Amino acid sequence: MTSEKKTYNFLIAGVPYKLKTSHDDATVEELVEFVNSRMNQALGVTKNGSYQNAAVLTAMNLAEELILLKRKAHRELEKLEEKALQLSMDLENSKSNKVLNN
Template identity: 85%
Template sequence: MTTEKKNYNFLIAGVPYKLKTSHDDATVQEMVDFVNNKMNQAMGVTKNGSFQNAAVLTAMNIAEELILLKRKAARELEKLEEKALSLSQELENSKSGKVLNN
C-alpha cells in the first residue's frame, strides 16, 4: 500500500474542491460520485435550494449511513465472536472426551 499522496481537483454540486490523499483514482472518484449523488438528492428536497442546507442534509444522511453500517458490523462481529467461542468450547470438550448435544 502506498502512502504517497496525490492531488485531486473535483466538483461537488458544481463547486470546485481540491483534495490531497493517498487513495487511488478509483476510490477518489467513488467518493466524489457518492457525495455528489447525496448533494443532488439534498438539493432536490431543500425548500430554498440553499447550498449550505443541502450540505448539512448531505452530511446528516452520510452520518446516518455510517452509523447504521457500524452498528450492523458490530452486531455481525459479536455473532462471529460468539460462534468462535462456541466452537472453541466444543473443541475443548471433544479433547476431554465430552460431547455437547446441540
C-alpha cells in the first residue's frame, strides 16, 4: 500500500461509486469484484430486489465470514502459543537434565 491516494470510479450492482484510497489498482479491482459478486448474489435472493436489503444481507454475510475467520485465527494462535510454551518448557527441562547428568 502506498501513501499517495488515488480516486477510483467503479460500479457495485450497477450503482456508481467513487473511492479515494492508497491501495494499488489490483487491490481496488479485487475489492470491487468481490463486493460486486456478493451484492449480485444477495440481489438474487432478496424477495423484492431492493439494493438496500441486498446491501444489508451482503454486509451481514461478510461480517459473519470475518468473525468466523477471526475466531479461527484466534484458536490457531492459541494452539501455536501453547505449542511454543511446551517447546520452551521441554527445552528448559532438557537443559536441567543435561546439567544434572554431567
